[in-house]
Amino acid sequence: MTATTHTEIYRKLKGQLEPSRFAALHLWRARMMVAFKRKLPLLLLFVPPWISGIVFSFVVYSKFTLEQGMGSPIPGTTGGPAGSMVGVLAGQLIQVHDQIVIFTYVSRVFALLAIAWFGAGLVCEDQRAGAHLLYFSRPLSRFDYFLGHFLTIFTFGAIVTIGPVLLIGLVAVFSSPDYAFLTEKWDVLLGSVGYAALNVTVLSMIALGISSLASRKSYALAGVFAFVLGSDSLGAMFAGTQGESDWSMLGVLMNLRRLADWMMNANQSRFEWNPWYSVAILGGLAALGGLLVARRLRRLEVVA
DSSP states (O other): OOOOOOSOOOOOOOOOOOOOHHHHHHHHHHHHHHHOHHHHHHHHHHHHHHHHHHHHHHHHHHHTTTTTTTHHHHHOOSSHHHHHHHHHHHHHHHHHHHHHHHHHHHHHHHHHHHHHHHHHHHHHHHHHHHHHHHHHOOOOHHHHHHHHHHHHHHHHHHHHHHHHHHHHHHHHHHHGGGGHHHHHHHHHHHHHHHHHHHHHHHHHHHHHHHHHHOOHHHHHHHHHOOOOHHHHHHHHHHHHHHGGGGGGGOOOOOOOOHHHHHHOSSSSOOOSSSSHHHHHHHHHHHHHHHHHHHHHHHHHHHOO
């Protein structure tokens, strides 16, 4: 029996190397593991929105339980006990509807804080540390790289927005008599979840775009807050001086609020412009963020 020893240093690979089908998920999982190692940011950014969601859920629960039998017929309803119950239920549905809309206004701020902190430095810190050299040599496509980072930001934004909204919606459904909120206000439930996802998507694309332009996380973090809050301040200033609320379209958060009123059929809205204008503005900002990321990744891939 003879033994064969390969003494050559390098042998050419006979075959075709293909990237992993789930490369973006691997990158997302690695990013999540790193982020969850720091407990203080998680505590400061996750606890307030969930406490707010629990408080709003308690208010919704009280509307359907503690107020049962305490109302009187509203104008236009039939008299008697049956008419009283119908009137009270109709009023409760409206009040719960308003509570969900109000929480979506609050969730914009929670989403901005979480997305800015966890997402502002993803691209620029990779470039600063040279991690992109490792990522693109795995091999990892530019789309997988982008998708992994986008899923990371979207996950943190969803935790502080979509999660509490689902909690409030479930409490409203199971607290209402005969699941009346599901049958009568199902469009509000769909609109609230859809708006939360849209809110997180737009802010995530803005954060990624600014991160691709900055050289370090601190600059990107300041840039996200300056762009989002600065645009709102500029819109509010022009709206106040010109006396027209349409100038509020300059603000990112104001456009998100206009979409919230539209998608959830808010009973009262402080804005009167066509909601499709807001769709076009936010869609343009998200597309611009994607173009900035694509431009940066093209350069990083060439260097790698």
